[in-house]
Amino acid sequence: MWQGEVGMRIILIGFGVVGKSVTAIIARRYSERVKDYGFNPKIVAIVDVDGAVINPRGLSAEKLETLRQKGFPISKDPEFGHPGMSALDVIESVEAEVVVEVTPVNIKNGEPAMSHITKAFKTGKHVVTTNKGPLALALPALMELAEYNNVYFRFSGTVGGGTPMLEFAKRCLAGDKILAIKGILNGTTNYILTEMAQKRVTFQEALSNAQKLGYAETDPTMDVEGFDTACKIVILANWVMNRKVTLRDVDRTGIRGVTLQELDEAAKRGNTIKLIGAIDGEGKPTVKPMEIPKTSPLCVSGVLNAVTFHTEFAGEQTLVGKGAGGVETASAVLRDLLEIRRRLASKMLS
Numbered sequence: 001m002w003q004g005e006v007g008m009r010i011i012l013i014g015f016g017v018v019g020k021s022v023t024a025i026i027a028r029r030y031s032e033r034v035k036d037y038g039f040n041p042k043i044v045a046i047v048d049v050d051g052a053v054i055n056p057r058g059l060s061a062e063k064l065e066t067l068r069q070k071g072f073p074i075s076k077d078p079e080f081g082h083p084g085m086s087a088l089d090v091i092e093s094v095e096a097e098v099v100v101e102v103t104p105v106n107i108k109n110g111e112p113a114m115s116h117i118t119k120a121f122k123t124g125k126h127v128v129t130t131n132k133g134p135l136a137l138a139l140p141a142l143m144e145l146a147e148y149n150n151v152y153f154r155f156s157g158t159v160g161g162g163t164p165m166l167e168f169a170k171r172c173l174a175g176d177k178i179l180a181i182k183g184i185l186n187g188t189t190n191y192i193l194t195e196m197a198q199k200r201v202t203f204q205e206a207l208s209n210a211q212k213l214g215y216a217e218t219d220p221t222m223d224v225e226g227f228d229t230a231c232k233i234v235i236l237a238n239w240v241m242n243r244k245v246t247l248r249d250v251d252r253t254g255i256r257g258v259t260l261q262e263l264d265e266a267a268k269r270g271n272t273i274k275l276i277g278a279i280d281g282e283g284k285p286t287v288k289p290m291e292i293p294k295t296s297p298l299c300v301s302g303v304l305n306a307v308t309f310h311t312e313f314a315g316e317q318t319l320v321g322k323g324a325g326g327v328e329t330a331s332a333v334l335r336d337l338l339e340i341r342r343r344l345a346s347k348m349l350s
Ligand code: HSE
Pocket: 185, 186, 187, 188, 189, 215, 216, 217, 223, 228, 323, 324, 325
């Protein structure tokens, strides 16, 4: 339904692969979005490690393109650069409706994203993030803080990249009861296990290929030890099943111990081994290598992710898609922005 044009001023924190893709995707097909959705986003500030660029009237598509292309620190921009200005200063002083937080993941203390997100809430700004760190450590508290400050908090890109796993469960399965969730939620480990099973390469060889191809996190421990999957299962548990759990509650085993012999034995039984994140209504969230039938819809190969929702009435529903990638994850950010815009336009807070 057309609800009139709603302007949305955005502060973008983080200008790496995802941040750059967010600016590209917002600039692309801009007029179509205004026409189709009444959605008029303007990026008023971008903050990177060295400082910020700020234009309260919105950075033009040309300026965003220049910032993406040029190698220089963005804060050296001659027109709008503010060298040394921190994200917290920008969130505090620049007028905007939404903060998009896409800095690198840190699961030790969630910083700097944790401070960015809480500062945004306290200054009355909605938040869209793709950063799993703060969510894995403190999602129940962050959801409460957002509600207390009457702002929206969305994080579609944290699970499944561009594949709408959180929305599918929350919206499409509304009315049904989700009894349990099981998923392959990490592309790197799925790639490694697929390579080992199909090409009989060692774990180490498969890992270095995954790193060369850019699938693995900066620190591959996040992937291979199951932390990344654990973060995602925590987010699903809180958002979809109303479980109040954090990373500390997850019973986690990574894939380093999976051998070629175990994969061969599983294959003889028509099965294979995958790193599965799982949660149900009562038990602890778990992450561990599990044998699953090759015929299971969950049994996807390569870097694909897949998640099965076990529901009370609709049975098992499985969603498959790419779980990572700059543009894919940026598409989730855009989806979240549109959702916030829709809610703002209808003046419905939830
Ligand atoms: N390293 C992650 C993966 C990226 O392999 O799935 C997306 O969270």
